[in-house]
Amino acid sequence: xxxxxxxxxxxxxxxxxxxxxxxxxxxxxxxxxxxxxxxxxxxxxxxxxxxxxxxxxxxxxxxxxxxxxxxxxxxxxxxxxxxxxxxxxxxxxxxxxxxxxxxxxxxxxxxxxxxxxxxxxxxxxxxxxxxxxxxxxxxxxxxxxxxxxxxxxxxxxxxxxxxxxxxxxxxxxxxxxxxxxxxxxxxxxxxxxxxxxxxxxxxxxxxxxxxxxxxxxxxxxxxxxxxxxxxxxxxxxxxxxxxxxxxxxxxxxxxxxxxxxxxxxxxxxxxxxxxxxxxxxxxxxxxxxxxxxxxxxxxxxxxxxxxxxxxxxxxxxxxxxxxxxxxxxxxxxxxxxxxxxxxxxxxxxxxxxxxxxxxxxxxxxxxxxxxxxxxxxxxxxxxxxxxxxxxxxxxxxxxxxxxxxxxxxxxxxxxxxxxxxxxxxx
Amino acid sequence: xxxxxxxxxxxxxxxxxxxxxxxxxxxxxxxxxxxxxxxxxxxxxxxxxxxxxxxxxxxxxxxxxxxxxxxxxxxxxxxxxxxxxxxxxxxxxxxxxxxxxxxxxxxxxxxxxxxxxxxxxxxxxxxxxxxxxxxxxxxxxxxxxxxxxxxxxxxxxxxxxxxx
Numbered sequence: 001x002x003x004x005x006x007x008x009x010x011x012x013x014x015x016x017x018x019x020x021x022x023x024x025x026x027x028x029x030x031x032x033x034x035x036x037x038x039x040x041x042x043x044x045x046x047x048x049x050x051x052x053x054x055x056x057x058x059x060x061x062x063x064x065x066x067x068x069x070x071x072x073x074x075x076x077x078x079x080x081x082x083x084x085x086x087x088x089x090x091x092x093x094x095x096x097x098x099x100x101x102x103x104x105x106x107x108x109x110x111x112x113x114x115x116x117x118x119x120x121x122x123x124x125x126x127x128x129x130x131x132x133x134x135x136x137x138x139x140x141x142x143x144x145x146x147x148x149x150x151x152x153x154x155x156x157x158x159x160x161x162x163x164x165x166x167x168x169x170x171x172x173x174x175x176x177x178x179x180x181x182x183x184x185x186x187x188x189x190x191x192x193x194x195x196x197x198x199x200x201x202x203x204x205x206x207x208x209x210x211x212x213x214x215x216x217x218x219x220x221x222x223x224x225x226x227x228x229x230x231x232x233x234x235x236x237x238x239x240x241x242x243x244x245x246x247x248x249x250x251x252x253x254x255x256x257x258x259x260x261x262x263x264x265x266x267x268x269x270x271x272x273x274x275x276x277x278x279x280x281x282x283x284x285x286x287x288x289x290x291x292x293x294x295x296x297x298x299x300x301x302x303x304x305x306x307x308x309x310x311x312x313x314x315x316x317x318x319x320x321x322x323x324x325x326x327x328x329x330x331x332x333x334x335x336x337x338x339x340x341x342x343x344x345x346x347x348x349x350x351x352x353x354x355x356x357x358x359x360x361x362x363x364x365x366x367x368x369x370x371x372x373x374x375x376x377x378x379x380x381x382x383x384x385x386x387x388x389x390x391x392x393x394x395x396x397x398x399x400x401x402x403x404x405x406x407x408x409x410x411x412x413x414x415x416x417x418x419x420x421x422x423x424x425x426x
Numbered sequence: 427x428x429x430x431x432x433x434x435x436x437x438x439x440x441x442x443x444x445x446x447x448x449x450x451x452x453x454x455x456x457x458x459x460x461x462x463x464x465x466x467x468x469x470x471x472x473x474x475x476x477x478x479x480x481x482x483x484x485x486x487x488x489x490x491x492x493x494x495x496x497x498x499x500x501x502x503x504x505x506x507x508x509x510x511x512x513x514x515x516x517x518x519x520x521x522x523x524x525x526x527x528x529x530x531x532x533x534x535x536x537x538x539x540x541x542x543x544x545x546x547x548x549x550x551x552x553x554x555x556x557x558x559x560x561x562x563x564x565x566x567x568x569x570x571x572x573x574x575x576x577x578x579x580x581x582x583x584x585x586x587x588x589x590x
Binding site for chain 1: 451452453454456457458459460461463464485487494495498499500501502513517518519522523555556557558559560561562563564568571572573
């Protein structure tokens with residue numbers, strides 16, 4: 001359901017069925033809607049059996065990377081010699097993305113149930129749900145739901161702990177998140193070792209996104225074959241996905257569609273298109289870290305992992321940012337670069353210096369002091385920021401810059417040649 | 427450090443009990459650092475050097491380490507802020523929906539001179555922040571712990587009146 005909008009006929013409503021329904025937030029309301037049945041079912045299965053079902057369903061991580069969930073779980077040691085941990089990534093901070101927020105806000109028990117099932121599957125005794133500090137409302141709702149569920153003793157031996165972040169985008173990176181829980185600066189760690197070998201507190205750890213875990217109870221209840229059948233294009237992308245649509249659209253919000261759904265239909269039919277009298281100029285389909293698509297590319301994109309790559313971008317987190325023809329692309333790309341410069345943890349030189357210089361050069365262009373060579377300089381910088389650092393924050397800064405220069409070069413040139421008046425002061 | 431008055435410990439009585447409850451959730455003491463800092467900020471409004479030293483003492487880590495963590499996370503205040511601390515999202519998705527106009531209206535109507543500065547009456551601090559994770563509800567703002575969606579410049583006057 002595109003809360004706060006009414007559900008659209010073309011949506012496939014699974015995760016978002018109870019968005020906007022406050023009664024579903026309560027333990028009583030949730031169990032009345034069939035909640036926690038999948039968890040009881042999971043407790044009757046062995047961990048390996050649960051992992052097999054999730055593997056078979058084709059579920060892939062919804063946080064951005066799209067790694068197969070069941071496979072990730074299977075990397076955990078089968079024979080338990082040390083404590084195992086589950087981390088739930090609710091540090092949703094990717095510009096354009098606001099789906100996990102709605103899940104926690106409306107269906108907190110769905111996340112708790114998925115969390116407990118995953119903890120059972122990987123034999124973890126504690127699951128830490130890391131919620132970004134700014135999410136004050138989801139935090140209060142999750143806290144209340146957890147207290148109710150604990151009072152009803154539904155989690156057995158599994159302990160679920162809420163952990164509040166304190167303002168750092170980088171803590172959405174899996175190892176940075178673990179450092180943050182440990183009471184450290186949120187610096188990403190060098191891999192290997194991977195979390196399944198040495199993660200939180202140095203112990204075998206699995207980390208999953210909120211939306212990924214929320215899909216799990218549905219898979220257990222309705223079966224892997226049902227989930228696998230939810231597929232409109234590539235069989236490697238199954239299930240439904242929540243797309244958060246924002247920017248220049250008539251009806252922004254969350255929309256749930258089957259994998260492989262045309263982006264064009266999502267934007268024009270479900271979201272009502274761009275404001276009257278305007279035309280679509282560009283779209284970022286998977287949160288600000290993925291390449292920008294022009295109109296033609298946007299209109300032929302199929303929304304799954306492979307479809308977005310084929311169109312020249314990535315599915316990422318499913319945060320769809322829409323820009324109409326009134327947008328100053330140079331200014332907006334500068335804003336995105338500034339975001340990454342602000343959020344860099346500053347460990348790696350390429351990122352610390354690269355994000356700051358990218359922003360500086362973009363601001364110089366916007367102030368009317370750019371040179372034609374600056375475009376090559378930006379591309380050269382981006383090259384050195386891609387694939388060379390501990391995590392991908394630096395790559396994420398380069399993505400909109402490189403695709404922006406490639407697809408909207410004339411707008412950069414207009415500032416440099418003086419055809420367009422400066423909008424910033426040097 | 428210049429000591430002007432006797433230091434009143436944050437972690438005493440009920441707050442200490444709260445911290446002990448938090449410690450029970452983690453296998454190490456240090457893991458309670460972020461929650462402990464949240465408790466300090468709730469109790470005192472900001473986190474002073476002396477508070478950091480106390481947190482370090484309680485958790486068995488050095489003040490320098492605590493400061494390193496405090497400075498990493500943007501939500502911890504290292505200086506006193508206005509009674510109403512306002513965070514306005516100005517990242518791209520909100521930016522194209524008019525977020526900069528919201529900042530301008532807030533500054534004008536609260537008397538705060540610039541983003542980050544506190545108004546002369548001590549009531550308001552307005553800051554621009556990066557993505558608040560509610561892009562479909564542009565422009566979202568946080569006034570203290572209240573998350574407010576769909577703010578436009580024309581709604582600012584009523585908000586300022588309500589919190590003043």
